[in-house]
Amino acid sequence: MSDNNNLIVYCEFEDGKIADVSLELLTKGRVLADRLGVKLEAIVIGDKLDGIEKQLFPFGADTVYKVEDKRLYPYTSNPHAAVLINLFKEIKPQICLMGATCIGRDLGPRVSSCLHSGLTADCTSLEIGDHKDPKTGKEYTDLLYQIRPAFGGNIVATIVNPECRPQMATVREGVMKKEIYNPDHKGNVVNLNASKYVSDADFVVEIIDRHIEKSKVNIKNSPIIVAGGYGVGSKENFQLLFDLAQTLGGEVGASRAAVDAGFIEHDRQIGQTGVTVRPKLYIACGISGQIQHIAGMQESSIIISVNNDPNAPINTIADYVITGDIEEVLPKLIKYYKKNSK
């Protein structure tokens, strides 16, 4: 089975600006669409969408669907799901990508349930390839390989949706790279009549209050990250990491285990269920190195691991391994930095 239907990216925006994760997915979507020989489409649902396509065309979108209605912004589940469900029944995309955000992870399952299409959450890699069903022997060409760590990160699974369309996947911010495809690329805009896709009855959930703030923490773009794991031991000990980060001009990150233990807030979590980072320098303190964490930092240019366990898995991908207690090592790094920097 092979199809010529297109690939569509659901694009999120806030304050008139398309979310980075959506642009990252367009970048990836462009590559996949070219590989399949199909068009790359984008859909934006909301209010005040004038000119929003200008942000999408440079990333390779051939078609931008716009669905505008005052009630469609801010996002609520049922109306956005209704638009996608009804539109997908018409245009039958073969692949639909969404950000693995609070919106995408709320919307994707609802759409996939209604269309009975498969959905894979938090993919770390997307590829096109063939598949042979081991039981029936039936062969499929050009499926979307949805690749993600599973099971606490102990394995990496490749998921396919052989029969159901669209093949849906969510991807976290920062996992794919955002790259301009062509600043002069132009596509066409399709304005859809909102009332054709969403009914009054879909507006059941009312937003009473909303406080959205830009995250104060910007680990994604920090060139230096000092990250702590469960081995840091306590909230108090994280102060050592903050001291080092401040000295070096970096940010503090954390593994999921440290966040789950309550040592540090969630928006600093690095890994498959946090953010993906690619800093110049990554100092991993007391992090054992589950694949879910490693998936989010392995492209760092230089990795230093500080751990009292010489056999910590993260040491295998580190450039420098310091075996010792963070209480001893971090203050010394600060001391030697202050001594040697001008």
Place this chain on the structure above:
Amino acid sequence: MSLNIIVLAKQVPDTRNVGKDAMKEDGTINRAALPAIFNPEDLNALEQALRLKDKNPGSTVTILTMGLPRAAEVIREAIYRGADAGIVLTDRALGGADTLATSYSLAQAVKKFGKCDIILGGRQAIDGDTAQVGPQIAEKLGIPQVTYAEEILDLNNGYVTVKRRLENGVETVKAPLPCVVTVNGSAAECRPRNARRVMKYKYAVSPSEKEKLSDDLKKIVDERPYLQLAEWGAAYVDADPEQIGLAGSPTKVKNVESVVFTAKENLCFAGNDDAALENLIKELITNHTIG
């Protein structure tokens, strides 16, 4: 106002302790080989349910779980903490289900349960981290969903008001009942076990667990209906065989690989080797990584 509250709970393998037998050849998880725990965020959901019950006397909290027969363990744990009853949805035919087939099966069980005002569950389970089952159940039941909930602020006149914790802020929404609410790990922690309830419900068992008890205990269970946990199969909830288990799952696992890192050549030294630490810092300054 008394409420019928369902809490979706999952018994999950403790993914921090995964051995070699964890995966079966078909790429699905061999749950029998792993230590099993109460999915953490489902406990946060249980606490929200118990708070609703506290505020609305006469309400009942029923735990619905799908899994192996031993998943009755999570029902007992929830009852020790204040839940009233539980249902284990278990059947070989349900095995190997992806999130969609799971949602369908659970939605069928909710329908079978009958009148229910609100369905609570954790945002996601730690074995899959997908967060898909809650919204998919809502869709299957044709009711609204509120995901990423941190606190139920109010429930009145057929509406629930919920504070949601999003990646970059908070939102308060009002949704009509019945609806599905999935609760974040940032919500209040679940209350501990109550010692009296542990004593009272120690022998609360599902029918398949009852079989393994001594005759004396069987008799006690038979005499006391509150010790009888429900165990439902796929046919009992009128599940369409085409939509459950591996066969009803649109996503298929093509392959799984254990994770092996390509080891880098690295420089190792001890934390008390001051000269090596200073050299490292100097090197990073020289190559402009820092400074």
